[in-house]
Amino acid sequence: MTTSSPSSSSTTKMSLKLLVDKKAERVLFAEASKDFIDFLFNLHRLPIGMVTKLLTKNNMVGSLGKVYESIENLSNTYLLHENKNKDILLKPKTPIPPGFLLLSNYDTNINEEEIEPPKLYMCSNNWCRYYYVTLVPNTQCSNCGHAMDNSVTYVGKNKMEVKGYYGGGGEGGFVKEAVTYMVMDDLMVQPMSSISCISLLNKFNIKDVSSVEEMDVEFGVHEGIELLKASLLCNNVLTSVFHSNIKIKKESNVILH
Template identity: 40%
Template sequence: MAAAKISLKILIEKKSQRVIFAEADKKFVDFLFSILTLPVGTVTRLLQKHDMAGSLHSLYKSFENLSDDLYLQPEQDKDFLLNPMVAIYGAKVPLLLPSVEQHSYSAKKFYRCSASHWYFCQNVANDRRAFCPSCNKLITNELRYIDYVDPVPKDTKASSSSEGGYVKGVITYMVMDDLDVKPMSIISAIILFTKFNVTDVGALEEKVVELGMDEGVKLLRASLQSSTVLTDVFLQNDQKIQNHNVKEEFGIEGVE
């Protein structure tokens, strides 16, 4: 899937310079939920150059540096842990993270014994490299297991089912600063204004931002370290620029 760019409308409380919420469509929400499918190895690899907190970076590097010949079992492939495929279960989501290999598991595959008398074997495996414990033959003959049968014919389904992804596209969503996602509603917006003590509409600023791969990685990192993710990703750079300008204009030191 080609790299995507997603536009997002955010509402900012100007005094505190914090995002109150973002008005998002299906694409952004699908991307957020796709983060939940990422294996730990993929997350660690993506964040290695971004001051990753914790010890997973060291664990990742130690496995990466182990000699294949001296220490690893012969059937092991380093990429299985260092660069695992992301299970997306047939959902098409915007690709906002670099070098993430997606693999669809919409239908599982199983294999049976390849021996001529396979009908006497009751052994099934999900890896065609396995050997049958009964006759010691490779289990390579493919079977197919459908774990869900839709009782509704495809041609009678709503057109929205062809959109893919995780959520429906006919709805506008509110994404909070901590990535809490809910359907857009006036009541939810009023509650947020009360929470932020917003009594004057003039204290709010609407801004349209774009997300590409760089912002996707920043959002992933912030989601693991912060409860003000949207503010950190979309306003942090603006705040640094403002502070830098203040230092230059007034010679003030220590402004962060």
């Protein structure tokens, strides 16, 4: 696996081993490590606004792209808090470090001094005795109605706390490292075993084992965005992302024979 520091995460590449049905030109499953599984699980932490932004409004599934475009084009005259409301909607904050899509082993490289903890806000009314907090500044206090724009100091930020906040656990990420995982074409994840592999070949009704081939591919930022998009459109996600690789491999094999 090729990795990079968080600051250069756009060049990070993961290695995946695909088991491909050459005749059907489809991925049966992928053999993946912790990094790829953490990437998949992290997708569930993305706010919908961030998903729209990642896919760009023109490629967004359904009509969410139009909502994004409407927010962009809406005059500040109609906004309650001018540009602040646009930033909240178009640039939503996510509890994942920048470049998380392919940030391999970020738990060991993370610089806690560069990480900002979540900003919390309390009611600005000194007479309000309810200690409610919010992540969104200027939210109306449910007790007295004043704006909650009094910034609260976050105490803590030790290394394990930061890693747990961004990665979901003390050791970073979500799944254990000393395990190989099987990712199905529809992104179903399970631990890998020889028994599960044989069962899957039977499930896919693979009679001719010679039609099945292993293929090593690289998974970078581009593939990450394509996977996110495909996961919203279809069930054969891995086949959709790597179909061109499969086709090239198949054509090269034909030429060699």
